[in-house]
Amino acid sequence: MKSVEEFLVYAARLEQEAALRFDELADVASSFANKDVAAFFRQMAHFSRLHLEEARKRGGFHDLPEIGTGQFQWPDEESPEAAAIWGADPNMDVNQAMELALEAELRGLAFYQDVLNASDDPEIKAMAREFVEEEAEHVAAIERWIGRLAA
Incomplete structure (x- = not known):
């Protein structure tokens, strides 16, 4: 990140694409009357939209550059938080x-850990560290849900 x-444009796009993918998966699950899975994916889309708004607010005092869809440099060609499309399994x-x-x-x-590790800019490092902590909380929350479901 330069x-x-x-960084904020990437963070916003990451959350936007996560929300879109979770909505797509929820739509597929709904079309097969898989209500529990649809509800879970809708909840994940909602959380992604909340994070998107947070990223936009953080960037409120910055003039964010325009980056076209095909110009994002993602690690695996797709936004890291876009859930795998195999989730459309009915x-x-x-x-x-x-x-x-x-x-x-x-x-x-x-993704955020890589940005934190690679950046020399103190402001980018500070923001990336915050996003790492936030994503770690999301991971822990889902792991708790999985644990409760297994119990």
Whole structure:
């Protein structure tokens, strides 16, 4: 990342694409009357939108650059927190949905950790550290849900 502004654009896009993917998965689950999985994915989309708004607010005092969809440099060609499309499986259960969400959150955590490790800019490092802590909380929350479901 070359600037705080660029970091915030990436953070906003990451959460936006996560919300869109969770909505897509919820729509598929709904179309197969898989209500529990649809509800879980809708909840994850809602959380992603809350994080998107937070990223936008943090950038409120910055002039954020325009970056076209194809210009983002993601580690694996797709936004790290976009849940895997195999989640559109009509037979998926809530436990599998939670595992899918956990994988997405872990990729988001790794992305921010990589930014933190790679940056020399103190302001980017400070923001990345905050995002790492936040993503770690998301991972822990999903792990608790999985644990409660298993119990």
